[in-house]
Amino acid sequence: MSTENETESETTRITRKGQVTIPKDLRAEFGLEEGDEVRWEKAEDGIRVRKATQSSGRGMLVDNDVSEEKREEMAEEMEAEIRKKRREEWQP
Template sequence: MSEATRITEKGQATIPKSLRERYGLEPGDEVLWVETESGILVKKRTKTDARGMLLPDDASESERDAVAAELRDSLRERRERNYDEV
């Protein structure tokens, strides 16, 4: 399936209604524009789309584990401070 739309002078593009309905896109939703070898991929942004943004794609599993542990510890410390303040 393919549908065509125009890009406005402001760089805006309309997502066809049939695609908005099929993929559950509603006003206020965000979409990601991903450059691929074959063109541009547009996908609905989800809560997990930010995963992997802290490290390059070629980061090793141990590097990913270290960053995850650091973030986990940082969040734990922040929660403990917040509880202490209350």
């Protein structure tokens, strides 16, 4: 991996199978973990990669009197459990 400008862009190579590695600092900054999905989008200036989240329904099944802080805590716990299950499914 080479770095043009540490804060603006990084480059990685595409493997024979078409795989790419998202640089560690970007995974950390955007909260990407094993099992997460990313969306590849065409753009006028090239390709954009975005985290594919389904957060629009977050908190829909929680009572209205639950605080926003508690909702976030519950959502994070659920996301962690989903990632754990995905990892278990991928284990040979």
